[in-house]
Each structure stands twice: as C-alpha cells, then as structure tokens.
C-alpha cells in the first residue's frame with residue numbers, strides 16, 4: 293500500500309479545517325473528499341494499517357513553505373493517540389522521507405486536525 297502525501301495550499305486547508313471543526317457540512321465534505329479520488333486503500337502514515345474511510349487527515353505545515361501544507365492519512369487508532377505522540381512520529385517519518393528525497397533536513401510544524 294502506498295503512503296500518500298498531499299501538498300495543498302495552506303490558506304485553503306486551514307480555512308476548511310477550521311470550518312469542519314465548527315461542523316460546517318461543506319467543509320467536512322471537503323476534508324473527506326481530499327482522499328476520495330484515491331481508489332486503493334491508503335495506509336496510515338504512522339502505523340501502516342489501512343486508514344478507514346472517511347480517512348482522517350493529519351495537517352502538517354512546513355516553515356520552509358509558508359504557502360503550503362502537507363496532508364497525510366492516518367487510521368482511527370492513530371488519530372486517537374495523544375497529539376504529541378502523533379506529531380512526533382509523523383514529523384520523524386516525514387523528515388526521513390524528505391531527506392531520502394532531497395538529502396536536505398526539513399522541520400515540520402503541526403496543525404490540529406479536525407475531530408469528528
């Protein structure tokens with residue numbers, strides 16, 4: 293199973309996520325639809341299990357690119373983990389993946405994902 297990572301406009305995702313947290317139906321739909329175009333099972337970035345649909349998204353901002361955010365799928369079990377545990381793991385994995393791709397160090401910051 294592939295680990296999918298989306299790179300999206302920061303302002304758009306933050307706004308939709310904020311609205312989704314306030315239970316705006318269109319925004320909740322938007323968050324769920326982030327992964328709707330992917331037919332195959334998505335694996336959770338943190339534990340490799342299949343991320344159940346609708347797929348939970350962890351939204352990660354990168355200080356290096358203030359106009360973009362990275363969005364990764366996580367399963368329900370990992371979504372329930374304490375925030376810091378989630379973010380520490382995600383950040384470690386993404387750093388490793390990024391280093392493998394570019395040979396550069398990159399630091400990630402995190403944004404609280406919406407809860408359902």
Ligand SMILES: [Zn+2]
Nearest residue numbers: 336339367370
């Ligand atoms: Zn997981």
